[in-house]
Amino acid sequence: MNATVNPKLPPTTPLWAQLFALDDHTGLPLQSRLRLKVVQVILDGRLAAGAALPSSRDLAQALGLSRNTVTAVYQQLVDEGYLESRPRSGVFVNAGALPASIVSADKFIDPFKGDGAGAGAPPQWDARVLRSLREQPTLSKPAQWRKFPYPFVYGTHDAQLFPTEDFRECCVRSLARSQLPNWTPDFETDDMPDLVEQIRIRLLPKRGVFARPEEILVTVGAQHALYLVAEALFDRGTRIGFEEPGYPHARNAFSLRTSEMIGIPVDDEGLVVDALPALDYVFVTPSHQSPTTRTLSLERRQWLLRKAALQDFVVIEDDYEAENLYAGEPTPALKSLDKTGRVIYIGSLSKSLAPAMRLGYIVASKELISELRVLRHAMVRHPSAFLQHAYALFLSLGHHDSHARRVNQVLRQRMDAVMQALARHIPEFEATVPNGGASVWVKTPDWLDGAALSLRARAHGVLIEPGDVFFAQPPRPCPYFRLRLSSIDVAQIELGILALRDAVRAMAGER
Incomplete structure (x- = not known):
């Protein structure tokens, strides 16, 4: 724990330079970096309530900044209540800006541990956690x-490749005052209508899929879609056919709800449909099988859907990397061949743009989508309405294509x-x-x-x-x-x- 600074003993210039040393990896402008550092120091409790900050001249000298930069940051933080300015005395930490647990310069109470009196043993989390993925194999890479x-x-x-200017344009348009009423309200279980319409008329027809708005649900990425489906439809005895080898993130999401994961081999034509035993669901990545990249042949797609009808199981189609096609026309999505509503279609909006944007969608019967809306509401309410609005613009202006x-x-x-x-x-x-x-x-x-x-x-x-x-x-x-x-x-x-x-x-x- 970093010690707080006694307000009666202001640090010397070298100590100010150490306390307020600016991070150079944030990508922020200089003034924003200084503001970030001062706020961090205050909220971390390293400056106590009433502690005096150095003068703008002294801090500018300590950090090698212009005095105007420091003065502007001080004034901004005074306006926001982090600092208070006292005539002829200087700038001080406003007591109301500190966390309530930081009560003085020489006493810090950890709100989770209290003062130590009557503390008992911590919970045994290994015994309490009912569904863990820590030991499951998954894709990973070094932190650095x-x-x-x-x-x-x-x-x-x-x-x-990132379309910086195009996407920035869409974000700026979404932030226009005239657009705020379109995305700032709470959407409850709904999605941004503009984005649903763009998915419906621009993306899905390219895969041969035609859906009504009530058959589309926006998710926080394809991974969220997989988790929603498992949460709504699986229990411990649900039998899932899964490609072997297959997509580990989907396998792990499903394994939280069912232990009946049945490996189905893949070959040069994708999933070996003739190897399917009695199932409740089968998960498939037909466009570019993960990880072998094989494309499920049209003959096997038709046979898979025929077997689904004959054996009464449902197909979960992750249209993985369908847009990434080097030449020719893509094979129609399984969902485009589905005449009986047996395919749950999962797509991603953000994978080819920036994975961290986290936008995906599910296309299924309106009855299932209605259930998933309520379930999603219990989890995250809905994906960011701002991001949905910006991406709808991105699609409508042709930037996505x-x-x-x-x-x-x-x-x-x-x-x-x-x-x-x-x-x-x-x-x-x-x-x-x-x-x-x-x-x-x-x-x-x-x-x-x-x-x-x-x-x-x-x-x-x-x-x-x-x-x-x-x-x-x-x-x-x-x-x-x-x-x-x-x-x-x-x-x-x-x-x-x-x-x-x-x-x-x-x-x-x-x-």
């Missing part, structure tokens, strides 16, 4: 993954580069060029474990996604891994594959 020169992993937007075209062109270049580099430098690895998407599924020689390779590759500056996390029952060793292309520049790809080759050679030398 951006520092690796060759990140073949999923995790960020592409700064060179032009951005998707640019992304596909760049991903095709990266795909060509990685396939050529693999063939040239590690020919013993097997990989097939997908018809779209942002990843390559790689098979190594049988002796080489993908998870072990991923750890060794880190020492060479390379991040890859080990294949075992995609399997419910991975082979040992598991000779697979995935290369993602959304976070690495094309100029770094061959160098990254060369570094990966060095890691492979080092492991071969240890056999």
